[in-house]
Amino acid sequence: MTNDSIATVRWVGDALSGFLRLIDQTRLPTESVELDCRELSAVWEAIRSLRVRGAPAIGVAAAYGAVLGARSEGWLDVAAVRRALGAATEYLRTSRPTAVNLFWALDRMDAAAAEAHRDGASALERLLEEARRIDEEDRAMCRAIGRHGAALVAPGQGILTHCNAGGLATADYGTALAVIFAAFEQGTPLHVFADETRPLLQGARLTAWELKRRGIPVTLICDNMAAQVMKEGKVQMVIVGADRIAANGDTANKIGTYGVALLARAHGLPFYVAAPSSTFDRAIPDGAAIPIEQRDPREVTHGFGRQTAPEGVDVYNPAFDVTPAELIAGIITEKGVIRPVNAQTISEVLGSR
Amino acid sequence: MTNDSIATVRWVGDALSGFLRLIDQTRLPTESVELDCRELSAVWEAIRSLRVRGAPAIGVAAAYGAVLGARSEGWLDVAAVRRALGAATEYLRTSRPTAVNLFWALDRMDAAAAEAHRDGASALERLLEEARRIDEEDRAMCRAIGRHGAALVAPGQGILTHCNAGGLATADYGTALAVIFAAFEQGTPLHVFADETRPLLQGARLTAWELKRRGIPVTLICDNMAAQVMKEGKVQMVIVGADRIAANGDTANKIGTYGVALLARAHGLPFYVAAPSSTFDRAIPDGAAIPIEQRDPREVTHGFGRQTAPEGVDVYNPAFDVTPAELIAGIITEKGVIRPVNAQTISEVLGSR
Numbered sequence: 001m002t003n004d005s006i007a008t009v010r011w012v013g014d015a016l017s018g019f020l021r022l023i024d025q026t027r028l029p030t031e032s033v034e035l036d037c038r039e040l041s042a043v044w045e046a047i048r049s050l051r052v053r054g055a056p057a058i059g060v061a062a063a064y065g066a067v068l069g070a071r072s073e074g075w076l077d078v079a080a081v082r083r084a085l086g087a088a089t090e091y092l093r094t095s096r097p098t099a100v101n102l103f104w105a106l107d108r109m110d111a112a113a114a115e116a117h118r119d120g121a122s123a124l125e126r127l128l129e130e131a132r133r134i135d136e137e138d139r140a141m142c143r144a145i146g147r148h149g150a151a152l153v154a155p156g157q158g159i160l161t162h163c164n165a166g167g168l169a170t171a172d173y174g175t176a177l178a179v180i181f182a183a184f185e186q187g188t189p190l191h192v193f194a195d196e197t198r199p200l201l202q203g204a205r206l207t208a209w210e211l212k213r214r215g216i217p218v219t220l221i222c223d224n225m226a227a228q229v230m231k232e233g234k235v236q237m238v239i240v241g242a243d244r245i246a247a248n249g250d251t252a253n254k255i256g257t258y259g260v261a262l263l264a265r266a267h268g269l270p271f272y273v274a275a276p277s278s279t280f281d282r283a284i285p286d287g288a289a290i291p292i293e294q295r296d297p298r299e300v301t302h303g304f305g306r307q308t309a310p311e312g313v314d315v316y317n318p319a320f321d322v323t324p325a326e327l328i329a330g331i332i333t334e335k336g337v338i339r340p341v342n343a344q345t346i347s348e349v350l351g352s353r
Numbered sequence: 354m355t356n357d358s359i360a361t362v363r364w365v366g367d368a369l370s371g372f373l374r375l376i377d378q379t380r381l382p383t384e385s386v387e388l389d390c391r392e393l394s395a396v397w398e399a400i401r402s403l404r405v406r407g408a409p410a411i412g413v414a415a416a417y418g419a420v421l422g423a424r425s426e427g428w429l430d431v432a433a434v435r436r437a438l439g440a441a442t443e444y445l446r447t448s449r450p451t452a453v454n455l456f457w458a459l460d461r462m463d464a465a466a467a468e469a470h471r472d473g474a475s476a477l478e479r480l481l482e483e484a485r486r487i488d489e490e491d492r493a494m495c496r497a498i499g500r501h502g503a504a505l506v507a508p509g510q511g512i513l514t515h516c517n518a519g520g521l522a523t524a525d526y527g528t529a530l531a532v533i534f535a536a537f538e539q540g541t542p543l544h545v546f547a548d549e550t551r552p553l554l555q556g557a558r559l560t561a562w563e564l565k566r567r568g569i570p571v572t573l574i575c576d577n578m579a580a581q582v583m584k585e586g587k588v589q590m591v592i593v594g595a596d597r598i599a600a601n602g603d604t605a606n607k608i609g610t611y612g613v614a615l616l617a618r619a620h621g622l623p624f625y626v627a628a629p630s631s632t633f634d635r636a637i638p639d640g641a642a643i644p645i646e647q648r649d650p651r652e653v654t655h656g657f658g659r660q661t662a663p664e665g666v667d668v669y670n671p672a673f674d675v676t677p678a679e680l681i682a683g684i685i686t687e688k689g690v691i692r693p694v695n696a697q698t699i700s701e702v703l704g705s706r
Contacts, residue, residue, distance in 0.1 A: 029663040162577075193669075196653065196662070198551060198575040204654070204662040212663050219667045222551040222653060224515075224576040224609025228674045231611065256577025258584065262619045263612055300549065300575060301557070304657025309549070309557040310382040310565050314572045316546075321581045 004181075004214050006167035009052060009061045009135070012036075015128035016071065016121060020064040024051045025168055025202075029209040040069035040088050047095040047102075050200060054169020055243045055279050056138045059101030062092045063131035066109040070127050075120030085113040085127065097291045098252055098320045100244040100281040105134050135171045141276035142173035144334035149179030149239070149274055152330070152337070155188050158235035160226060160264075162195040163254035164206035165241025165274065175274040176239040177210060179332060184216050192218040193229050197254060199299040199317065223256050230267040238264045239332075242275035249325030249341035250287025251275075255318050261327040270329035277333055277350050287322035295319050357534075357567050359520035362405060362414045362488070365389075368481035369424065369474060373417040377404045378521055378555075382562040393422035393441050400448040400455075403553060407522020408596045408632050409491045412454030415445045416484035419462040423480050428473030438466040438480065450644045451605055451673045453597040453634040458487050488524045494629035495526035497687035502532030502592070502627055505683070505690070508541050511588035513579060513617075515548040516607035517559035518594025518627065528627040529592040530563060532685060537569050545571045546582050550607060552652040552670065576609050583620040591617045592685075595628035602678030602694035603640025604628075611674040614681070623682035630686055630703050640675035648672045 009022045020037040026049065027033045035051060037043045043065030046052050052061045069088020073080045089106040096102060112130035117123035153159065159180060166177035173181060183190060192211055197203035204220055211218035221229060229235055238260055244252040251257075251273050264271040284290065297315035301307060309315075330339035331346075338349045362375045373390040379402065380386045388404060390396045396418030399405050405414045422441020426433045442459040449455060465483035470476035506512065512533060519530035526534060536543060545564055550556035557573055564571035574582060582588055591613055597605040604610075604626050617624040637643065650668035654660060662668075683692035684699075691702045 030660050195577070196551070198549070198577060201661050204666075208666045209663045212666060217667075219669050220653060220662055221669050222576070222608070224548070224551055224612055225669060225671065225674075227612030227615055228608065228671060229669065231674075255575070255581065259577055259580030259612070259616055262580055263615055266615045266619070300573060304661065305659045306657055307383050308554050308657055309573055310562045313557075313561045313565060314570075316572050316574050316578065316582065318578065318581060321578075321584075 005172050008057050008168050008171060009064065011064050011128065011132065015067060015124040016075065020061065020068065022046060022052045022061060023168065025053060025206060026051050028205050037065065037068065040065055040072060040091065043068060044092060044095050053202070054164060054241065055099035055101040056170040056175065056276060057168065058096065058099050059105035059278060060135045060138055060171045062102050063105045063109055063134045065092055066106060067124065067127045067131055070113070071124050075124050077120050078117045078123050081120045081123040082113050085109065096293060098243045098293050101278050104278050108134060138171040138276065139173065141334035142170050142175060142178045145175055145274050145276065145332055146173060146178035146182030148337055149332040150182035150186055150188070152272065153179065153183035153188055153190060154236070156190070157237060158191045158193060160193045160195065160229065160235040160238045160260070161207060162203065162240050162257050162260050163197045164202040166207055166210040168206050168210060169241060175241045175276065177207065179239055179274050180216065181214065184214070192216060193235055194218055194220050195223045195226055195256065195260070196220060197256060198223055199303045202254070226260055227263045230263055230269060235269065237269055238271045239274055242273050242279050243320055244290050245273070245275060245280045245331065246284045246286045246290060247282040247346065248286045248343045249328060249331065249346060251323045251328060252287065252290045252292070252320045253323065255321050258321040258323045261323045265327055271327055272330050272332055273328055274332040277335060280346065280350060287324065290322055293319040358525050361410050361521050361524060362417065364417050364481065364485065368420060368477040369428065373414065373421065375399060375405045375414060376521065378406060378559060379404050381558050390418065390421065393418055393425060393444065396421060397445060397448050406555070407517060407594065408452035408454040409523040409528065409629060410521065411449065411452050412458035412631060413488045413491055413524050415455050416458045416462055416487045418445055419459060420477065420480050420484055423466070424477055428477050430473050431470045431476050434473045434476040435466050438462065449646060451596045451646050454631050457631050461487060491524040491629065492526065494687035495523050495528060495531045498528055498627050498629065498685055499526060499531035499535030501690055502685040503535035503539055503541070505625065506532065506536035506541055506543060507589070509543070510590060511544045511546060513546045513548065513582065513588040513591045513613070514560060515556065515593050515610050515613050516550045517555040519560055519563040521559050521563060522594060528594045528629065530560065532592055532627050533569065534567065537567070545569060546588055547571055547573050548576045548579055548609065548613070549573060550609060551576055552656050555607070579613055580616045583616055583622060588622065590622055591624045592627055595626050595632050596673055597643050598628060598633045598684065599637045599639045599643060600635040600699065601639045601696045602681060602684065602699060604676045604681060605640065605643045605645070605673045606676065608671050608674050611676045614676045618680055624680055625683050625685060626681055627685040630688060633699065633703060640677065643675055646672040
């Protein structure tokens with residue numbers, strides 16, 4: 001970890017009395033507020049309301065949330081812990097549908113609960129240990145993504161990114177932004193163009209904030225300016241994160257990503273995805289099977305603290321879209337860069353499951 | 354005019370004591386407020402601040418504003434009126450750089466001032482008459498655009514539009530929306546998808562409002578959802594307005610239009626521009642010569658009553674972009690549809706200047 005690390009999610013204390021502390025990302029960039037979650041329901045709400053967001057960070061937060069849930073019936077015996085953990089993971093799975101890291105992390109918590117345990121307390125300790133492992137592994141994966149991706153950035157390049165795939169979207173350091181951070185730390189001059197990312201402005205609020213605090217040159221644009229920035233030759237590559245990647249490489253990410261990928265192709269620019277192996281869902285063949293979350297119309301009509309559309313207007317507000325593998329120049333993982341992107345190269349880099 | 358008409362801009366009273374009344378579009382859709390401009394400076398500010406916006410409406414407002422300016426030294430003699438009018442049109446030309454209707458309307462006011470006049474009062478009356486002509490001609494052009502364009506809309510189509518090219522962008526009835534209004538009035542079922550159009554949300558605030566008040570089905574989306582809506586087959590055509598069209602058909606329009614045109618091409622959808630002949634600037638060969646207004650970063654960072662980006666972040670905020678003629682399936686004018694779009698077909702439909 002560097003001094004620039006962000007404590008996006010962390011566990012405070014021990015398994016029996018500790019709690020989850022997270023940065024309330026809905027308050028950034030104007031307020032820096034931490035939220036302590038001592039109950040399962042608070043974690044569910046934090047994920048649902050995007051107080052914590054980004055596929056890897058959701059996975060880590062959910063794992064810690066499962067520990068909170070697992071002790072909700074006390075820890076008199078292993079069965080009580082297992083029962084409570086099972087209910088907790090089932091509940092947390094309903095918080096958001098698209099990011100697969102959520103389900104991946106909860107599967108690991110379920111498996112840890114199923115192991116042999118001496119007593120309830122040690123079962124809880126094992127669950128916290130598993131959550132901490134998920135957390136630590138995510139940190140390591142982000143660093144490795146940065147290392148693999150930095151080699152793709154040529155000096156002086158402009159890099160467009162969409163939404164936030166930084167330290168705030170992971171346990172620390174990020175995925176798409178990890179590539180940028182690592183290249184910059186190696187002394188590669190670069191300039192980032194950050195799509196503001198409507199409706200919830202993760203690019204304006206979070207990505208611009210992360211880049212500025214690290215001293216990396218960043219220019220904020222509205223989403224609809226990306227094509228113009230490309231036409232003017234201001235960017236030479238695009239890097240984004242991912243919420244779920246199918247077996248063939250089709251990638252779900254924040255709404256607008258698919259459009260950016262098409263614009264990149266129209267301007268002959270490479271479009272990269274950066275994501276850990278935990279974001280791959282190789283049980284589904286392609287992007288058509290990825291569930292896309294539909295969110296509250298008020299995110300669009302009342303997003304800035306006041307009403308900006310006619311009362312009662314019909315709104316379409318999908319939170320994600322799917323970019324087909326053929327638009328993706330490469331997927332930067334902790335195990336290396338998958339390029340070109342197809343089921344075979346994914347298996348070659350990540351192994352066959 | 355129908356009952357659905359919008360009094361976007363109108364002159365109240367006579368030439369010597371009347372004033373310009375306009376809808377303050379920055380207050381829509383939550384407040385319906387009219388602004389009375391009795392001084393030239395108020396008109397300049399209204400155009401600059403987008404209280405009145407849309408290329409044709411800017412032209413009409415500027416013409417009336419020139420009348421206010423022309424009487425600022427009284428009307429003791431023709432020379433005083435001419436002198437004041439000259440200063441007024443020069444000043445109004447500095448309000449916004451891209452929409453050519455502004456310059457076109459002010460050229461007409463200058464020419465009207467240069468005619469022979471009996472005395473100062475009759476010079477002012479002639480100037481008001483010219484402004485009223487520009488106003489009336491714009492209404493007629495919009496209706497004709499609607500008639501020509503309606504034939505392009507097949508029953509049951511989804512139509513995507515960007516920004517606002519409706520009654521609020523013109524003296525009445527609109528350009529891109531005129532096509533939609535006319536098709537709908539003829540009984541053609543259709544559904545509009547309105548890009549919200551960051552940063553100032555003309556699509557959310559104005560287009561959705563205009564369509565709803567006419568009972569036309571409309572769904573509001575964020576700009577970055579356009580690609581997804583196209584991919585899902587929800588729209589079959591795109592229609593937008595224009596701020597300036599070069600001799601070869603390259604078209605400046607609200608930022609984001611160029612991106613939408615590229616996305617339409619990627620999905621095989623026709624992309625139409627609707628604009629009156631007054632929006633053509635045939636003195637410039639192509640879009641490279643169109644000046645693009647850069648606007649205040651605070652429109653992006655503080656757009657809606659609260660700060661949504663880090664303090665002091667660098668922002669790129671071009672108000673317009675240029676869509677190359679080759680991406681445009683046709684330009685719908687009051688004289689007919691220009692298709693394919695090139696210098697020759699433009700001359701054939703509009704005449705050789």
